[in-house]
Amino acid sequence: MDHKGTDQGINIFRPQSGLLRGEVQVIVMIMAAWLVAVVGSQVAIWYMETTLIEYWLSEIIFFNLPIHFWLSGQFLPLWFILLGVAFNLWMDRHESRKFEGTIRYRAIGRSKKEQQP
Amino acid sequence: MSSSPVQLIPLMIVAAMFALFVLGGMGSKMRQASDYGFAGNYSGRLGSGAAIASNWMSAASILGLAGLFYLKGYYAMAFVIGWTGGYILLLVLLATQIRRFGKFTAPDFVGFRYESGTARTLAALISIMISIIYCIAQVRGVALLVSWLFGIGYQAAVVTGGALVVTFVVISGTLGVVRNQRLQYFVLIVAFVLPLMFLTKKLGYFWVLPQFGYGQAIIDLQTQFGFYWSEPFATVSLYHWLALCFTLMFGTAGLPHVLSRFYMAPSIRDARWGVVWGLFFISLIYWSAPAYGVLARLYDAKAGLAYKTPDPATADLVTLTAALQGGIPxxxxxxxxxxxxxxxxxxxxxxxxxxxxAFAYDIYPRLMRPSATDSDKLTMAKGFFLVLAAAVLALSLKPVGMIAETAAVAFALAGNTIFPAFLMGIWWSRTNAAGVVAGMLVGVAISFSAPLLGGALPVVTTLFPLTSSAFLGAPLVVVVMIVVSLLTRPPSDEIVGFLARNVHDVKDR
Structure with missing residues (x-):
């Protein structure tokens, strides 16, 4: 990072602080699950379309819907919601840890001061 | 449709719903303080989610999506995934960080983060362009419905609908009505799903969850009428489908009026959980929308028109025509x-x-009248509102395309400009004013490259289709921002420090 006299630069690919590194790792995992689901589902549908010569895709029924309608129209929005819940639960815990760290740091600082003559 | 009679009962229900929103809005003004007082509790997050969903709902969701399903089948799923998946980008990369900036609008954010009046003005101009394009799509929805309600032609309906919107805004403003988005969401979801339940029940399908029940209509179309939807990628390539889908996602995370929900969220946690609840509420609409398109096809087939070529001019109204053909109350x-x-x-x-x-607070005092007072800006905002409304109505008199596809152009522009500006502004502190200005200008050029250059260079239309240009465009804009930023002076230590300490909680070392 090329910052005049500061080492606080933020770069999502090179997080400096430990806590930020943890957050970025979770973001990368969620984004990977998001990307694989979106691209993977469509590649799978495209693959089925090109290989299942004898059937129309709309003849393969799942949960009362053609498989591709279910996968894209029902499952993926649900998957996004689940990813959001997972991210939020982790972030809530992460922030609680950060908060506890701040309290401990303050408590230690106060006790050292008290020991000084 | 111009010879149809005035629809009295629907008209009365429309009037009653708007009266409810006005009265509910007056009530919410009084309750607002206590709502914020309970920030962080369960109902706060739920309510915040309903507000996000209500803010999101538009004619594109209620009318446009069903029209596209009716017309193009599986292709429209790109909109369902794009308009829901984009909220994950927003959640993990932007929502809470935006809240920590403490700004109020997209130009405000860009101006502060990049310490540049030029970047701010450019962001304001882009916001205005996005507003105009998105509004043209909405006006088409209003015009189609007003045309049916009053039994008048399309152009007369554009003018009537526009006059009604302006009158409504003026009356709401005069009465001091605060938009009660929670109430609106719950009324909207009932208004959208209840007719679907009536329709599926009447057809003998699984009506309790019509989001699954409509699948039987697809089977009936095949077995009874020999109608098969075209295979998913038979008419649109996988690349173009994904390009549209990702453009809509990038645009969702870059639309100024969507981002504006997070500037003043009561707390960081509320901002995060509000997004997830909002996504759930939005998904309730999108799980249901394909059903209207499919049922409209079934009613066509029952009328002996299984293989008729659908008319794009009326496809945007299939939500209504399906309800009428289904014979519900x-x-x-x-x-x-x-x-x-x-x-x-x-x-x-x-x-x-x-x-x-954006005009009154970001452009007018900077470029036209530096000495403008707050009162001048307020007057200018009111005046420019009318100018914008007139411009949108003039541009809407001639239909330009389907609602969802016109809206997608606005998403592409937002995905190519505002989204990269926010993403880089939050996650790479080395991005500077020169980088963001160059990136946003390239983003605008990419957004309109297909209509401007597509004739001479067909490859431009292939790589950057008008409705899907941000798939390659947004990453390209990010590269431009990185290269230009590295070639020019870094941002100030103050803003780098602010980003580390206030936005990302990184402690001084």
Whole structure:
């Protein structure tokens, strides 16, 4: 990072602080699950379309819907919601840890001061 | 449709719904303080999610999506995934960080983060362009519904609908009505799903969850009428489908009026959980929307028109035509029309007000009258609101395309400009004013490259289709921002420090 006299630069690919590194790792995992689901589902549908010569895709029924309608129209929005819940639960815990760290740091600082003559 | 009679009962239901919103809005003004007082509790997050969903709802969701399903089948799923998946980008990369900046609008954020009046003005101009394009899509929805309600032609309906929106905004402003988005969401979801339950019940399908029940209509179309939807990628390539889908996702995370929900979220946790609840509420609409398109096809088939070529000019109205063909009670049809009109009305008024504010607070005092007082800016905002409304109506008199596809152009522009500006502004502190200005200018050029250069260079249309240009465009803009930033002076230590300490909680070492 090329910052005049500061080492606080933020770069999502090179997080400096430990806590930020943890957050970025979770973001990368969620984004990977998001990307694989979106691209993977469509590649799978495209693959089925090109290989299942004898059937129309709309003849393969799942949960009362053609498989591709279910996968894209029902499952993926649900998957996004689940990813959001997972991210939020982790972030809530992460922030609680950060908060506890701040309290401990303050408590230690106060006790050292008290020991000084 | 111009010879149709005035639809009295639906008209009364429309009037009743708007009266409810005005009264509910007056009530919410009084309750506002206590709502914020309970920030962080369960109902706060739920309510915040409903507000996000209500803010999101527009004619594109209520009318446009079903029209695309009716017309193009599986292709429209790109909109369902794009308009829901984009919220994950927003959640993990932007929502809470935006809240920590403490700014109020997209130009405000860009101006502060990049310490540049030029970047701010450019972001304001882009916000106005996005507002105009998005509004044109909404006005088409209003015009189609008003045309049916009053039995008048399309152009007369554009003018009538526009006059009604402006009148509504003026009356709401005069009465001091605060938009009660929670109430609106719950009325809208009932107005959208209830008719679907009536329709599927009447057809003998699984009506309790019509989001699954409509699948039987696809089977019936195949077995009874020999109608098969075209295979998913038979008419659109996988690349073009994904390009559209990702453009809509990037645009979702870059639309100024969507981002504006997070500037003043009561708390960081509320901002995060509000997004997830919002996504759930939005998904309730999108799980249901394909059903209208499919049922409209079934009714066509029952009328002996299984293989008729659908007319794009009327496809945007299939939500209504399906309800009418299904023979459900007229008051339920009225509810559906009222829901569609309310979504479009609020989307138009919100977008025009955003656009007017961008002009009055970011462009007018910087480029035209540096000595402008707050009172001057307020007057200018009101005046520019009317100018914008007139411009949108003039551009809407001739239909330009389907609602969802016109809206997608606005998403592409937002995905190519505002989204990269926010993403880089938050996650790479080395991005500077020169980088963001160059990136946003390239983003604007990419957004309109297909209509401008596509004739001479067909490859441009292939790589950057008008509705899907951000798939390659947004990453390209990010590269431009990185290269230009590295070639020019870094941002100030103050803003780098602010980003580390206040936005990302990184302690001084």
């Amino acid at each position: 007229v008051w339920v049809v009225g509810l559906l029309v009222a829901g569609g009109l309310a979504a479009a009305f609020y989307a138009i008024s919100g977008l025009l007000q955003n656009g007017a504010a």
